[in-house]
Amino acid sequence: MRSTPSRDDMDTGERLHWVDELQSPLLTDLYQLTMLQAYVANDMHGEAVFELFARRLPERRNFLVAAGLEQLLDFLETVRFSENELHWLREHGHANERLLEYLRDFHFSGDVYAVPEGTVVFANEPLVRVVAPLPQAQLVESRLVNLINFQTVIASKAARSVQAAPGRLLVDFGMRRSHGSEAALLAARAAYMSGFSGSATVLAERLFGIPVYGTMAHSFVQAHDSEEAAFEAFARSQPDNVVLLIDTYDTVRGAHKVVELIPRLRESGITVAAVRLDSGDLLALSKEVRAVLDANGANDVHIFASGGLNEYELERLIGAGAPIDGFGIGTDLDVSSDAPYLDCAYKLQEYNGQARRKRSTGKATWPGRKQIFRRYGSDGVFAGDIIGIETESREGGPLMTPVMRYGRRLQTQESLETLRERAQVSLAALPLPLRSLQQSAEYPVEISLGVRNLAAELDRMTG
Amino acid sequence: MRSTPSRDDMDTGERLHWVDELQSPLLTDLYQLTMLQAYVANDMHGEAVFELFARRLPERRNFLVAAGLEQLLDFLETVRFSENELHWLREHGHANERLLEYLRDFHFSGDVYAVPEGTVVFANEPLVRVVAPLPQAQLVESRLVNLINFQTVIASKAARSVQAAPGRLLVDFGMRRSHGSEAALLAARAAYMSGFSGSATVLAERLFGIPVYGTMAHSFVQAHDSEEAAFEAFARSQPDNVVLLIDTYDTVRGAHKVVELIPRLRESGITVAAVRLDSGDLLALSKEVRAVLDANGANDVHIFASGGLNEYELERLIGAGAPIDGFGIGTDLDVSSDAPYLDCAYKLQEYNGQARRKRSTGKATWPGRKQIFRRYGSDGVFAGDIIGIETESREGGPLMTPVMRYGRRLQTQESLETLRERAQVSLAALPLPLRSLQQSAEYPVEISLGVRNLAAELDRMTG
Numbered sequence: 001m002r003s004t005p006s007r008d009d010m011d012t013g014e015r016l017h018w019v020d021e022l023q024s025p026l027l028t029d030l031y032q033l034t035m036l037q038a039y040v041a042n043d044m045h046g047e048a049v050f051e052l053f054a055r056r057l058p059e060r061r062n063f064l065v066a067a068g069l070e071q072l073l074d075f076l077e078t079v080r081f082s083e084n085e086l087h088w089l090r091e092h093g094h095a096n097e098r099l100l101e102y103l104r105d106f107h108f109s110g111d112v113y114a115v116p117e118g119t120v121v122f123a124n125e126p127l128v129r130v131v132a133p134l135p136q137a138q139l140v141e142s143r144l145v146n147l148i149n150f151q152t153v154i155a156s157k158a159a160r161s162v163q164a165a166p167g168r169l170l171v172d173f174g175m176r177r178s179h180g181s182e183a184a185l186l187a188a189r190a191a192y193m194s195g196f197s198g199s200a201t202v203l204a205e206r207l208f209g210i211p212v213y214g215t216m217a218h219s220f221v222q223a224h225d226s227e228e229a230a231f232e233a234f235a236r237s238q239p240d241n242v243v244l245l246i247d248t249y250d251t252v253r254g255a256h257k258v259v260e261l262i263p264r265l266r267e268s269g270i271t272v273a274a275v276r277l278d279s280g281d282l283l284a285l286s287k288e289v290r291a292v293l294d295a296n297g298a299n300d301v302h303i304f305a306s307g308g309l310n311e312y313e314l315e316r317l318i319g320a321g322a323p324i325d326g327f328g329i330g331t332d333l334d335v336s337s338d339a340p341y342l343d344c345a346y347k348l349q350e351y352n353g354q355a356r357r358k359r360s361t362g363k364a365t366w367p368g369r370k371q372i373f374r375r376y377g378s379d380g381v382f383a384g385d386i387i388g389i390e391t392e393s394r395e396g397g398p399l400m401t402p403v404m405r406y407g408r409r410l411q412t413q414e415s416l417e418t419l420r421e422r423a424q425v426s427l428a429a430l431p432l433p434l435r436s437l438q439q440s441a442e443y444p445v446e447i448s449l450g451v452r453n454l455a456a457e458l459d460r461m462t463g
Numbered sequence: 464m465r466s467t468p469s470r471d472d473m474d475t476g477e478r479l480h481w482v483d484e485l486q487s488p489l490l491t492d493l494y495q496l497t498m499l500q501a502y503v504a505n506d507m508h509g510e511a512v513f514e515l516f517a518r519r520l521p522e523r524r525n526f527l528v529a530a531g532l533e534q535l536l537d538f539l540e541t542v543r544f545s546e547n548e549l550h551w552l553r554e555h556g557h558a559n560e561r562l563l564e565y566l567r568d569f570h571f572s573g574d575v576y577a578v579p580e581g582t583v584v585f586a587n588e589p590l591v592r593v594v595a596p597l598p599q600a601q602l603v604e605s606r607l608v609n610l611i612n613f614q615t616v617i618a619s620k621a622a623r624s625v626q627a628a629p630g631r632l633l634v635d636f637g638m639r640r641s642h643g644s645e646a647a648l649l650a651a652r653a654a655y656m657s658g659f660s661g662s663a664t665v666l667a668e669r670l671f672g673i674p675v676y677g678t679m680a681h682s683f684v685q686a687h688d689s690e691e692a693a694f695e696a697f698a699r700s701q702p703d704n705v706v707l708l709i710d711t712y713d714t715v716r717g718a719h720k721v722v723e724l725i726p727r728l729r730e731s732g733i734t735v736a737a738v739r740l741d742s743g744d745l746l747a748l749s750k751e752v753r754a755v756l757d758a759n760g761a762n763d764v765h766i767f768a769s770g771g772l773n774e775y776e777l778e779r780l781i782g783a784g785a786p787i788d789g790f791g792i793g794t795d796l797d798v799s800s801d802a803p804y805l806d807c808a809y810k811l812q813e814y815n816g817q818a819r820r821k822r823s824t825g826k827a828t829w830p831g832r833k834q835i836f837r838r839y840g841s842d843g844v845f846a847g848d849i850i851g852i853e854t855e856s857r858e859g860g861p862l863m864t865p866v867m868r869y870g871r872r873l874q875t876q877e878s879l880e881t882l883r884e885r886a887q888v889s890l891a892a893l894p895l896p897l898r899s900l901q902q903s904a905e906y907p908v909e910i911s912l913g914v915r916n917l918a919a920e921l922d923r924m925t926g
Contacts, residue, residue: 034697175609180609180643182485218823219810220498222819279823363742
């Protein structure tokens, strides 16, 4: 892949490598270009206001954790069309000359307001507001939704495991069944933000500083002539990270082999940190394995479990007293299998100073530039939100803040640790019933009178 | 993004852009590196045979469509470590000097056998077999599973919509809720392979030649002072592609506005191709809209529908006689919401000429180098498969073929059209009950006596 020429040097027609093109502005829906052609033809460059929000929470979700803003701002700061892309658009009939001219100079010069990453939010609450000339605000829609939807889905899912297993080590194991490369990488980021201890995905440490964890696969054990030989070879090769997978043939017999190995390793100054269980009845097996370890003086060897886990399983295992110190959560986390998407929308709320409203059956939107006002009880717990017009003066901390002006970030990038702390604080302030893994009573989110009046006024005008 | 220096020129420590790093070999699970360190330390470079297969079909799936091989071969041909990556691994304690030396020269030099893309397959059937020195075959696991799992999930999901809506135009609309950029792009590819007409994702045409479709968003209508003005502006700007979204305020009134506009456009030589419905009761509304169009001589204007669709909705709408000519299928397709992953595994089947078997509870594997033998009835319909040892002589066409030798592709890349034709032929040969959207009786897949004997022998040896 390294020998691929840079994108701008590449002749159209040459075979393009797909991974090199994932940053292309052509990763968008065609209708953005068809609409832009009309906007540009009719000089519709007035200021547009779009907001992204979830219409409703997915089943079994009582809250969301906002995530993905950092990657969105990266995208907005850098989105450009190359000459090759413009040439291709022309050749394939996707842009007339006037649109091509517009796209040649395209860069995002608008303002962005957003709920900071790591903040708990609810249905209808705007996560992001874009204020920009109409064609700009429109063109960025597809990737904007793509970036915010995914990480918010994963951060929200991950927070549930963190709540189900307080104080345990939780590691993202899901790369292989993530939906592609970007999903694998950004799932690790979103899960860490919501309180996971780290990820198995090495690139997540390289790019985001996320702690990575890794042990061995069954193939490692199978490739050796015996389980004992595999354990010893691993321990001697990784003396600082001895976590042994003991379920390849028989979990309890595997535990016995570990305790037999421990004294021999001790002579070389090597200690076994943990054993990993990856199959079978994890509750029963973890108890048996703990007993074997403790009976042989290996009280300091931890038990780590993986294999088809999710927050429901964590709650069950911990509730039943499974002596498991850490968990690898894979597929169910990285695809958020019980709720793999948000019913979210990026909707025009104002154009040329005039509020706008969509009234489609079941998909009506609240118009105007909105703000989230959150009140807190004396115990610091969320007491209710109001979605009001930005300029309304309401009780409670406004959650949306300006993050980009004239197409440039307003502040330096927040560290992932800062976002993680914010999520921890925000999750700790959730009303207790909302921490349930089952659907609870809905958190009170009120639409202000100002917003309702504006909607009614628009309905009369366009009636 | 264009100003980012190429990866190899970049100093470690400089901020890396995540999209530029998605092709990195560090997009892997840490345990691959920990295992490799032990393999390299102990000179375990013997020939390993791994196979990837689905342990069982997801709920409500009666078959899978194999997909993702092309991207896997791209990955295997190009995977390399850069000096910066090696430097980073050393600095972060993820590789000792001997492993670094090994990784510096790393390239994949093995053989690959696979079921060609577009082929229908079932549980336990190997999709891919890798034969390579153990550390190579091990290191590529994470990305291999990541690539094959995702596209196979989407191709299998898409085939269901194609079967539910024969002869209708089906367009992938899912980019925005795909799990990231690569998922968006490769979902378009997998859906097209399984018989979708095309995608809304522009980059899918640029990279894969997939036809793209696009109309307008509600924001386009909202940005204009009236729906009529929006329709006319769009038609005049896109005279060859006039598809008008009519549900922003009131669908049936929108249809009336379209028929009023048609004569005025005709004077300019512009015809309206279709209207799009995106909300409400699509069955009732499509009938009402069809009536409005037909009553006004607009019999040639097609009706296109979108909004929360999936194969179940298609079956219901078409079964009830909805006069809808084409469908945009978005989120449910691109995240395969009812089955967002395969329970698949990449398992060691042989090392150093010796067959291997994992026996973990509920996760036991069939050992050896296997082949799929498929028999056909006189009507050309699949009559049953046998999973046998590669060298067993069995009735029926073997499905796995060699696709890579010594790390290089054996044949030139098949065109996506070829894969699409293969899928069409393969899907047409499915026994009728398996085409149901509900779980049907299982297709007969037999494990040959040769495989069973080998497994029993291994169990005795490692017993």
